[in-house]
Amino acid sequence: MNPSCEESKPNLVSREASLQAFFNLSPDLLCIRGSDGFFKELNSVWISTLGWTLDELRSRPWLDFVHPDDVAFTFDVERQCQTEGANYTPIQLKNRYRCRDGSYRWLSWRLSAYENGLSYGIAQDVSQSNWRGSGTYRTEVQETVKLRDQALTASSVGIVIADTRLPDMPLIYVNPAFEQITGYSATEVLGYNCRFLQGTKTSQPAVAELRDAIKAGKHCTVTLLNYRKDGTPFWNELTISPIHDDDDNLTHFVGIQADISDRIKAEQALRLEKNKSERLLLNILPKPIVEQLKRFEGSLAQQYTEATILFADLVDFTPLCAQMPPLELLNLLNQIFSVFDQLAEKHGVEKIKTIGDAYMVAGGLPVPIDNHAEAIAQMALDMQQAIHQFKTQQGESFQIRIGINTGPVVAGVIGIKKFSYDLWGDAVNVASRMESYGIPGRIQVTAATKERLQDKYLFEERGAISVKGKGKMITYWLVGKK
Known part of the structure; x- marks a missing residue:
């Protein structure tokens, strides 16, 4: 081993320690910056001037400490420093640097161009010379700026x-x-x-x-x-x-x-x-009634000068209830009434309610339409066909009785709990009687309904029947469409 090499190591360490000591003796802020944007060396004046520790200053890019308003032209200066080749003319810069307490100090820089990935810088704190006016005003402005910067940070x-x-x-x-x-x-x-x-x-x-x-x-x-x-x-x-x-x-x-x-x-x-x-x-509830409920606009009952009402009832359903388990019975009813619901939507009529095995639907409300009787008649005929797809336990097809009437009604929602849209009036009662006084598999209609449909549908006259509360009434069987 070369003794001279052994002797040079302590000399090099001693020389670096001496340079660092000289570095720290400067009253100015001295630094060595790397081309990666981070400080490499700093003297202790940085601590007393800005409040950051040297480790904190070295841990972040030096541009992170620059005031937002000064970043743009600081970038320009940094690009000058990045110019290739030796440049012995110091590059001048003045900007604001953030202190640890959130305030800023004005620094006046002299920077060297980067050489071998390093740039050398000397900065002086010139904050006092950048403030004008009396000492009191200067202090107030400094405090205002400090509070502003702290607010932005916080x-x-x-x-x-x-x-x-x-x-x-x-x-x-x-x-x-x-x-x-x-x-x-x-x-x-x-x-x-x-x-x-x-x-x-x-x-x-x-x-x-x-x-x-x-x-x-x-x-x-x-x-x-x-x-x-x-x-x-x-x-x-x-x-x-x-x-x-x-x-x-x-x-x-x-x-x-x-x-x-x-x-x-x-x-x-x-x-x-x-x-x-x-x-x-x-x-x-029907959509117009829902909209009215949301707007809280007056009474929810409305008079209709004319509507057509249909009642349908499953024939011999009561004996069937004793033969089937309740859940199985409920599932069957759900299937049948779901098909009826689809038909109601298809024909543009309003399902009113179900009562046990009875189904009630009306045409011409809550939105009045001219062809309400025709829509209900067509739905009744489709219901007759649809019920045949359902069989009893003995394999027999179900049958329904259907009754239809046309006349004035009152429709709406009453009460304050468990809302239900319903119809009232003599026309509703007569429609219910048409169903209950009918026979399985037939559609019984009143003269009022027949009068509105006779040009398009076929009817058979049943003749006069006694109707509770109405006496003798001439009724008809709806047979089909012409």
């Missing part, structure tokens, strides 16, 4: 500033809340347009609204589907406000961002539940 909403004077309107400031919301650090986004948050969702209507507002230099608030750095989506409520200089030229946009994903989810869940409730209500 804000729970994301705050960004974009420079409209630069191409593509890059971000020059983002606060810690923005970093937390998006997952991006300031170093990763400064100098870029914030559209990267949109991912591939650039065709949202809100994006077009935002672009129009930016183009017009106007304030606006939009809700955007954005994406964090890890790819997870979030709903961003963004408010942008323009900033103008003394000559009324647009210079910046300030953006306030809030992650409202929880609110959007809650609203979507609320809409889903509301839709479920409305669908349930529409299964109980």
